[in-house]
Amino acid sequence: MFKFLQQVGDYAKETVQAAKYIGQGLSVTFDHMQRRPITVQYPYEKLIPSERYRGRIHFEFDKCISCEVCVRVCPINLPVVDWEFNRETKKKKLNHYSIDFGVCIFCGNCVEYCPTNCLSMTEEYELAAYDRHELNYDNVALGRLPYKVTQDPMVTPLREFAYLPKGVMSSHDLPPNSQRAGKRPEEIVEESEASTKQS
Numbered sequence: 781m782f783k784f785l786q787q788v789g790d791y792a793k794e795t796v797q798a799a800k801y802i803g804q805g806l807s808v809t810f811d812h813m814q815r816r817p818i819t820v821q822y823p824y825e826k827l828i829p830s831e832r833y834r835g836r837i838h839f840e841f842d843k844c845i846s847c848e849v850c851v852r853v854c855p856i857n858l859p860v861v862d863w864e865f866n867r868e869t870k871k872k873k874l875n876h877y878s879i880d881f882g883v884c885i886f887c888g889n890c891v892e893y894c895p896t897n898c899l900s901m902t903e904e905y906e907l908a909a910y911d912r913h914e915l916n917y918d919n920v921a922l923g924r925l926p927y928k929v930t931q932d933p934m935v936t937p938l939r940e941f942a943y944l945p946k947g948v949m950s951s952h953d954l955p956p957n958s959q960r961a962g963k964r965p966e967e968i969v970e971e972s973e974a975s976t977k978q979s
């Protein structure tokens with residue numbers, strides 16, 4: 781009889797413990813039911829990359845002087861500058877230019893040191909391909925205008941958490957004209973130009 785009562789007591793204790801754990805789990809669930817969703821519904825929603833994001837490189841063929849500085853400053857000597865010497869004009873003539881994004885580490889050295897600013901980093905980050913050789917971009921592919929999240933009518937652009945106005949914790953349902961946190965790059969440039977003129 782005593783053993784039976786002990787078993788009933790143990791069973792009741794385990795039932796109470798289990799109910800306590802279920803209650804703890806559900807409290808987290810109910811807590812999240814009151815919060816706004818922070819999930820980005822990719823590919824219908826996309827985050828706007830930050831201004832200094834280092835995405836796919838853009839190349840302007842006509843500006844390139846075939847100096848090969850980009851090759852020398854690249855940690856893996858990646859850009860391929862195919863040029864020939866034009867005896868009539870006594871200048872280098874660029875034939876082809878390519879960068880393999882399957883190997884590039886997006887360090888931005890080539891962009892930083894190019895003397896004619898014909899290279900620039902874009903905010904394009906969707907470079908997935910089935911064949912890695914497709915990531916070897918020639919001058920035509922590099923010259924393609926960069927993809928912008930904000931210009932795609934099929935996509936709802938969302939601000940990154942760092943750019944949300946003070947007190948706002950979710951990009952969803954943000955009023956379109958709401959002031960973003962921090963200054964825009966052009967505002968910083970304007971301020972620095974104004975301070976240079978004053979000094």
Ligand code: SF4
Pocket residue numbers: 850853854855856857858859879883884885886887888889890891
């Ligand atoms: S971003 Fe860096 S790794 Fe890529 S090509 Fe330029 S210098 Fe080379």
Ligand code: SF4
Pocket residue numbers: 843844845846847848849850851861893894895896897898899
């Ligand atoms: S550094 Fe600029 S100008 Fe010189 S070869 Fe590279 S892309 Fe062309």
